[in-house]
Amino acid sequence: MDALEQLIKTFFDWEAMGAVVPSMLTVGLPNTLLLAVSSGVLGCILGMVLAVMAISRNPVLRWLSRIYTDVFRGVPAIVTILLIGIGLGPIVRQLTGSTNPFPLGILALTLMAAAYIGEIFRSGIQSVEKGQLEASRALGFGYSASMRLVVIPQGIRRVLPALVNQFISLIKDSSLIYLLGLLSSQREIFRIGNDAAANSGNLSPLIAAAALYLVLTIPLTHLVNFIDNRLRTGRPEKKEPDELAAVVGKGAQA
């Protein structure tokens, strides 16, 4: 029984967990969300640029997008974060005087996310039937207006589930920013748990961190399923009064 007690003590020491929860919620959570949301938004913008380049008729743009995507998808996150975060640190310090690792951390996360998001957007845009572009062109819209008004909005809708998955990855990957050295107030969820675990020699604070990550990510995975369903079946139609009244004469409207 000693071994079991030892295990429980190591992972589920409620006291150790309770001690770390306040700072995890007030410091860790906002920082994690700041990292994930800002790199998510920026990653979507850069990803859209990459996707539009990838389907462009200009071969140079296509190649640039291809190379970018291959590089940033193919290099481990930890390598990119260290190279960008540490490598560009001195330049940022010289230019702005700031030693805050967040901007470069967000940049590294953005650059990686954009590679994946670009591929997600590209596949979505390319899945839109050719007739949509043709119909838009036939109305008199140019290529870029057709893409902007007709094709891309439909493409994005189709890949919303994949996009949410990417955001879940970002929430988890944002923990790697601890490698850049964080001040006490800059720590994200993982780092707070990790510090507490290191100080107490007990892993329970990391369990608390894991639980908080799950609180963020599990609702998102269910959001994915919800969106997926909604996209498949369409949103429930709101019946208009005259539509209900028109049921009788429906044969005439075919």
Add this chain to the structure above:
Amino acid sequence: MSEFTSGTLTAKNIHLSFGSNHVLRGIDLHVEKGTTASVIGPSGSGKSTLLRVMNRLIEPQRGDILLDGRSVLQDNPDELRQRIGMVFQQFNLFPHKTVVENVALALRKLRKMPKDQAHAEALTQLDLVGLKHKAEARPSNLSGGQQQRVAIARALAMKPEVMFFDEATSALDPELVKGVLALMADLAKGGMTMVVVTHEMGFSRNVSDTVTFMDGGVVVETGPPEQLFTDPRTDRLKGFLSDVL
């Protein structure tokens, strides 16, 4: 249907190849203002491609396209397409927009109408095709026939001088074909210049002013419907008619 400001459309000696595939081999087509020309022929004869060349969705490699006697090949193709409405076999309504937004989109963005005015104009067009009550529905909640009528309203909203129909009823369930054909016949009677690529021989015979039979990328025969349908001169047209009638 009201009167239209339609134009005369002429295609002269149109050539187009995709690689070694010579799809259009010197097509001539003349559609007088306010008349309906139907184009018939077997699948792969180049009918649909001809429509796309005449509104420059595909650029011809040789030949000329004239609208009201003036070549349009030097014009901005986007502006040319605003003058020519097109209706597709697969409707191609924009599924992420409501019915009224589908019709209003080009009015707002290309005609630069304020939103309210574009909306009102779109409702007027929807009323003409009998679907005003579906204005706020999504295209996916409409029957194929209704979708095609919305597509026609969308094209008409731009006040085109010519309308193209690319096998507009081929994807419809049989019982929905009639409503769309009746609407097209109304447009023809109202004086719209129309080019109708179709497999509906009844429509071609009864509604159009001229019929053009294409096969293998050339115009084999062209003339008034009573002549082509009752007295075909070529074996190819005779064979085609005996296959489809």
